[in-house]
Amino acid sequence: MAKKATAETVEVAPQEVAVKSAPKPTKPTWEIKDRVYYLTGNKTPLTFTIPGKHTRKHALLYFDEKSGKQREIRYATNQDSPLVDEQKGEVTMGHIRFYDGTLTVKKEKQNLQKLLSLYHPLKGKLYEEFSAVEEAKDQLDVLDLQIDALNAARNMEIDQIEAILRVEIGSKVNSMSSKELKRDIRLFARNNPQLFISLANDDNVQLRNTAIRAAEAGIINLSSDQRTFTWGTNGRKLMNVPFDENPYSAFAAFLKTDEGVEIYKSIDKKL
Known part of the structure; x- marks a missing residue:
């Protein structure tokens, strides 16, 4: 009698599945180039100096998130770093001076560039670094x-x-x-x-113009002391102008009230 063949079980070692890790974001590199800085707020004085060292009056401190400490900064012309704790030996202090609202810093002055671009607390408040990309974006927004x-x-x-x-x-x-x-x-x-666009979306501008046109046409009258509006036909008082307010701006606001809406309708028909 023939023997039945038995199936042989072969164990296969588990295969490791290779998992691709997401690429780590690259840290922005510092570009060696000439840089231009400009005073904000349309300021273009002949000369303008910003502080270049830490004093009681002008705190030049940079908060280092890695160490959790405040680090003092200063512009020393003979040092490679603007951070005081990285400077060694005697230092020669320099001035940071804008001429006609701008300051051009050549690529050879890396210490001053980094002080102005990375560490100085007045960046974004008193001055900005010129960026062709940001300038193009601003111009596009304006267009x-x-x-x-x-x-x-x-x-x-x-x-x-x-x-x-x-x-x-x-x-x-x-x-x-x-x-x-x-x-x-x-x-x-x-x-x-x-x-x-601001004026086009302002309802008071249109109402104020209506009030001025009505006064020019004699539909309403404004008293000589500019405190009272009356009807031109019978002299009946329409409203008193609040103290220290432009009379036509006040009348425009009045035309938006329940009583003023009816007066506006009457004026608009006569105009």
């Missing part, structure tokens, strides 16, 4: 804002154009033609887009 403002100006009704331009040039708008108004509002939108 986008100009486009938005010009599109809004192009589609704006003549009454709103007049209201915005009145803020800028006053009663001169009364003698301007519609084409002149449309031209000037677009120039205003291009040259000062942020202010233009």
Whole structure:
């Protein structure tokens, strides 16, 4: 009788699965190059000096997160590092001086560059480092804002154009033609887009213009002391102007109240 063949079990060692680790982020490297710094806030004095060493009046300290300690900094022209605890021997102090609002630091002065770019507490408050990328980004933002403002100006009704331009040039708008108004509002939108958009979104600007036009047309009267508005037809008092407020700004705010809404409707019909 033939014997049955028995199946032989072969044990296979478990295979290790290789797991790829995520690449570690590379630390930004310090680039050796000439650098330019500029005073912020449109400041361009002939000369302007910022502190270059730690004193009671000007604390030049850098907080090192690795050690958890404050480290003193100073600009020593004969030292490689701006950190005092890394400087050795006698030091020769230097001045950090901006001319006409800017300071150019050559690549050979790495100690001063690092002091200004990495450690100085006035960076971001009093001065900034020029960056071509950031400059391009800022210019792009301005261009986008100009486009938005010009599109809004192009589609704006003549009454709103007049209201915005009145803020800028006053009663001169009364003698301007519609084409002149449309031209000037677009120039205003291009040259000062942020202010233009702010005024275009301000309800009080339109209401204030309505009040001025109504006064010019004799629909309402403002007393000689600029404290009281009355109807031009019968002299009935409409409102008292609060102390130290522009009368037309105050009247614009009044037109937004429950009582003022009805008065606005009456004025708007007469205009």
